[in-house]
Amino acid sequence: MRVAADVTATENRSRSQTAGTMHGGFFVQLPVPLPSTLYGTKAMDSIYEISHDISGIDWWRLADVMARAPLFERKPFELATAFRNSHAVVFAHHEGNIVGAARAVSDGVYYATIYDVVVAPEHQGCSVGRQMVSALLAKLPVERVFLTSVFGKEGFYERFGFLRQTNAMGRYVEPARGQAIASGVLTAAHTASSLGATKTPN
Numbered sequence: 001m002r003v004a005a006d007v008t009a010t011e012n013r014s015r016s017q018t019a020g021t022m023h024g025g026f027f028v029q030l031p032v033p034l035p036s037t038l039y040g041t042k043a044m045d046s047i048y049e050i051s052h053d054i055s056g057i058d059w060w061r062l063a064d065v066m067a068r069a070p071l072f073e074r075k076p077f078e079l080a081t082a083f084r085n086s087h088a089v090v091f092a093h094h095e096g097n098i099v100g101a102a103r104a105v106s107d108g109v110y111y112a113t114i115y116d117v118v119v120a121p122e123h124q125g126c127s128v129g130r131q132m133v134s135a136l137l138a139k140l141p142v143e144r145v146f147l148t149s150v151f152g153k154e155g156f157y158e159r160f161g162f163l164r165q166t167n168a169m170g171r172y173v174e175p176a177r178g179q180a181i182a183s184g185v186l187t188a189a190h191t192a193s194s195l196g197a198t199k200t201p202n
Contacts, residue, residue: 047094047126048092048093048094048099048100048123048126048127048128048131049092049093049094050090050091050092050131050132050135051090051091051092051093052088052089052090052091052135052139053091054083054084054089054091057080057083057091057098058097058098059076059077059079059080060076061097061098062076062079062098062101063075063076063079065098065099065100065101065118065119065120066079066116066118068120068121069118069119069120069121069124071116071118071150072116082103082115082116083101083103085105086103086104086105086115087104087105087106087108087112087139087140088103088104088106088112088136088139088140089101089102089103089104089136090102090103090132090135090136090139091132092119092123092128092131092132094123099119099120099122099123099128100118100119100120100123100128100129100132101116101117101118101132102114102115102116102117102118102132102133102136103115103116103136104136104139104140104145106140106142107142108142109142109143110142110143110144111142111143111144111145111146112140112142112144112145112146113145113146113147114133114136114140114145114146114147115147117129117132117133117147119132129156130156130159133157133160134160137160146165146168147162148185151184170185170186172186
């Protein structure tokens, strides 16, 4: 579930959002009012606890959520490292159990990239993703925010002002490179043969 965006921070960040431009799986955002439809009813929102607190996270359970979403197969200790090394993180809990998460890396001034937006299957469609992305964007007062989206989920991010970005490129190691090309996520450039395939580092 991913794309790219351009966000301009303001004092009233909770009420404004940036609008962007979608390009090749990436999206960009520019300042626009945040639609009131992004905010669910208090009754629905109160079912979930949205938190930026990384302490006490059950990384095994989060790895299971990612696998079932489905998003990625991640090792719990690697997930812990990735989230702890991130600029901003957000988690969703339901009845004490983690049911969603997202994170972002950033230089804190110009750029940020959102990764690993995930919601457990049984909680999808309950505004959990919306609450998490809203909370994460509020932590990213930078000029541009990027992300990649699962095919078919682009409309979800467009509600936050994300647009497709056409000048994005990605460098993957094998076997992820071959899988991404086969699925259409990456398009092989005409110079690919001269550069050679990227090999997994030793």
